[in-house]
Amino acid sequence: MEVFARRPEITTSADDALKRVAATLEAELKDVEARIAKQASVFDPAIEGYVAYAMGSRGKRLRPLVALLSGGATGPITSAHSDLAVIVELIHVATLVHDDIIDEAERRRAQPTVNARWGNSLSVLLGDCLFAHALNLATSFENVEITRGIARAAREVCSGEIIQTQRRFDLHLGIADYLRIIGMKTGSLFAVAAEFGAALSEADPGTIAVFREFGMKFGTAYQVYDDCLDLAGDERTTGKTLGTDLRKGKLTLPILMLLGAAPAAERERLSDLILEGRTEEIGELLTNSSRGNALHASIDAGQRMIRDAQMSLDSVPATSHLESLVELGGALTAMLDQLR
């Protein structure tokens, strides 16, 4: 509740809210974008084009936003913050390139994926290149703890992805397991963006820990959003192949909530539908089960996480960048609302 008091207007549209946040950082984001564009040229000319393609298909740049705003909320935004923003985005894009191979996804951000365009072999190697380059850049920080933390987060991300892959079609997966997995695979990168955003501003250890907590919770909520989107989104507006998770046996929050609410007999029937890949019927049940609306319940859970994330910032002195970080939570809340 206290959190909403900070925001003068209630978000009506997700896009507007995101734009409003981005507008408070126009120059800084432009600088990050220019740096991202420049990364391609670090590679051999033979590789440059692929790197530019993978990095260029503009996403929402949420991780850079979190890095910059966390830095700005604790001091002046410096060139080191831009470096951090570039690094987290590079790691993110590297994982996307590899995820798209695994998911056999054909479109991302309304463009053909790297694997759809140049095949799996090149995608495996391009992901490796982006990843290696990100860790290269991470070695440039004076504070070696930041380098270490980024390398650790990169390992967490990969480990989370493996556990997720391993537990496909595992109908014993619980919601706690799910949250742990998405915390590793998505939360940990947001966590370092926020944590080291504050650390680069030389915030005190308590404040740094608060930002880390915000990043972890916000990132986890973002993954809940992304998972709901895969089940409830519109392929034309999202620009990516949807319904992939369930087809591939990735049991995300709405499915786990549907399973969790069902009594034993119904649970068995649902499990059969999942194992037989009857995704359309499951999609129906997500919003239309007699046991409640599992999609809405998941959206609620995501929005609660965002409020939690925002509340963890309560102890931080209010500044305009802090407001923006809270408002970023508002934007994600609105994005989740759009899936209802």
Place this chain on the structure above:
Amino acid sequence: MEVFARRPEITTSADDALKRVAATLEAELKDVEARIAKQASVFDPAIEGYVAYAMGSRGKRLRPLVALLSGGATGPITSAHSDLAVIVELIHVATLVHDDIIDEAERRRAQPTVNARWGNSLSVLLGDCLFAHALNLATSFENVEITRGIARAAREVCSGEIIQTQRRFDLHLGIADYLRIIGMKTGSLFAVAAEFGAALSEADPGTIAVFREFGMKFGTAYQVYDDCLDLAGDERTTGKTLGTDLRKGKLTLPILMLLGAAPAAERERLSDLILEGRTEEIGELLTNSSRGNALHASIDAGQRMIRDAQMSLDSVPATSHLESLVELGGALTAMLDQLR
């Protein structure tokens, strides 16, 4: 010539020579092996088994040997040298796991590959995990230049692999291009093993550069060996799927030498054989062409590189570890000889 004067006995068998080198470092290699085994436990229990499988299928551990011997040739072998040895092996194994996806290889070191056993998705992610973990360990060095150099080498390795993939079936690939590619994808990791082996012993900059040069040349020669092996080896003794390179359009030194020696008309016919995937006929021509034996010419070239690598160590004061490093070149020479 001066180089051979250093070695009291001429190598008769590759295995014996390798064993002789390894015997001079028995305790240190055991320590490295124990550390490698321990790495699996750093991961989530869900992942541990895969890491243990990938790391455990014992290879020749050549990169660790180069790291330890370079350290020992310039000072006492310390715990930091063991770390370096583990890191270069982890990066190497990460690239093998990804290579096997790309090559659709089914066996490596007489065991099913990770992709053959658990599929491509898990292999993509496991390679990422190993890679991320290696770079994690690399952040533990006090000297940040070593961390940076390892991250740079990792990027070089990936970049070399991409360029190689990109130039499959490219009949305009020259021998200089080939050497540049294998220098990036294989030489650079051997180069950091040798360079930082010496750097961790606090050798002077000139000596460090000499070791780097040795590593780069030795590593490049090793790739020449591996490429010849793929065309001339015996599947039962090597324990891996052979003939893969040519089938996949990877034009390695023997093929490039065969093409280079052929006059225009014959070159065209050879190109057709390559593009049509008639690998058996090409295999025949490698040793049986009227223009000479391209396989033997490639082996000669690899052996010249080894002599070059050994000669670059001429300025380093002789110690038993230096002798062993020179002898490691002898072992590789013998390995090449076995392919004749």
